[in-house]
Amino acid sequence: MKLTPHTIAALAAHLEQAELNATAVPKITDNHPDMDWDDAYAIQDLIRAAKAARGVPVAGLKMGLTSAAKIQQMGVKEPIYGFLNGDHEFRSGADIATDQLIHPKVEAEIGFVLNRPLSGPGCHIGDVLAATAYVVAAVEVIDSRYEHFKFDLKSVIADNTSAARYVLGTSYHDAVGLDLRNLGIVLRKNGEVAATASGAAVLGHPAASVAMLANMLGARGREIPAGVLIMTGGATEAIRVEAGDRVAVDYQWLGSVSMQFT
Numbered sequence: 269m270k271l272t273p274h275t276i277a278a279l280a281a282h283l284e285q286a287e288l289n290a291t292a293v294p295k296i297t298d299n300h301p302d303m304d305w306d307d308a309y310a311i312q313d314l315i316r317a318a319k320a321a322r323g324v325p326v327a328g329l330k331m332g333l334t335s336a337a338k339i340q341q342m343g344v345k346e347p348i349y350g351f352l353n354g355d356h357e358f359r360s361g362a363d364i365a366t367d368q369l370i371h372p373k374v375e376a377e378i379g380f381v382l383n384r385p386l387s388g389p390g391c392h393i394g395d396v397l398a399a400t401a402y403v404v405a406a407v408e409v410i411d412s413r414y415e416h417f418k419f420d421l422k423s424v425i426a427d428n429t430s431a432a433r434y435v436l437g438t439s440y441h442d443a444v445g446l447d448l449r450n451l452g453i454v455l456r457k458n459g460e461v462a463a464t465a466s467g468a469a470v471l472g473h474p475a476a477s478v479a480m481l482a483n484m485l486g487a488r489g490r491e492i493p494a495g496v497l498i499m500t501g502g503a504t505e506a507i508r509v510e511a512g513d514r515v516a517v518d519y520q521w522l523g524s525v526s527m528q529f530t
């Protein structure tokens with residue numbers, strides 16, 4: 269690691285304050301160009317610990333930058349992971365307040381919940397499908413705490429991969445027998461098609477994203493616990509939203525997820 273424990277703690281507090289105050293800040297590598305991957309995940313871990321200490325439950329994990337659409341859009345090219353706060357979870361049909369966000373965007377995702385823990389190395393799609401309790405349609409609302417939504421990989425890992433809100437479908441589906449690769453996704457904003465994708469957009473198969481997460485966590489001596497939500501990453505590019513917008517995403521076989529931004 270390149271940063272001192274004091275600097276890591278200060279950066280975690282700085283980024284969490286930016287989130288809680290909905291105020292954009294310069295990306296942290298501007299002042300800390302030498303920070304490494306372990307520093308970045310250590311900052312994310314401290315934000316997670318600060319929330320847990322205040323009683324905010326961790327409800328799950330997320331992968332980011334798992335599709336070509338996202339990689340091209342953000343100009344950074346390696347999957348990364350973050351955590352999901354329980355108090356950021358909404359159900360389809362919810363109102364999402366934009367006054368607590370900086371510059372929100374929505375992206376269509378596929379969520380998994382496992383019936384047993386998974387950890388790498390060597391985890392693959394077959395392991396994930398065998399351990400899947402159910403899959404669920406999900407929309408992530410991301411909101412980078414960085415000015416102009418511009419960052420590099422280390423800065424965005426520290427910023428918990430832009431995690432902000434997530435909206436879940438109301439039906440749960442057995443993964444067995446579902447062709448998740450060919451599952452079609454249509455995202456509409458205010459009734460107009462804004463993005464389309466298939467399940468294969470996520471690393472060739474959304475279960476591959478869960479396997480990659482298990483392997484990334486395994487490399488850090490961690491695991492995906494059973495029973496938590498895993499967001500597999502945006503299949504579509506992220507679409508900018510503002511107060512007054514309505515978003516509806518139709519997922520072949522999985523149902524629909526909708527929300528209004530207020």
Ligand code: 0L1
Nearest residue numbers: 332333410424429430502
């Ligand atoms: O969930 C995501 O794909 C976000 C990853 C971080 C980059 C971004 O903010 O788009």
Ligand code: MG
Nearest residue numbers: 375408501502
């Ligand atoms: Mg996402």
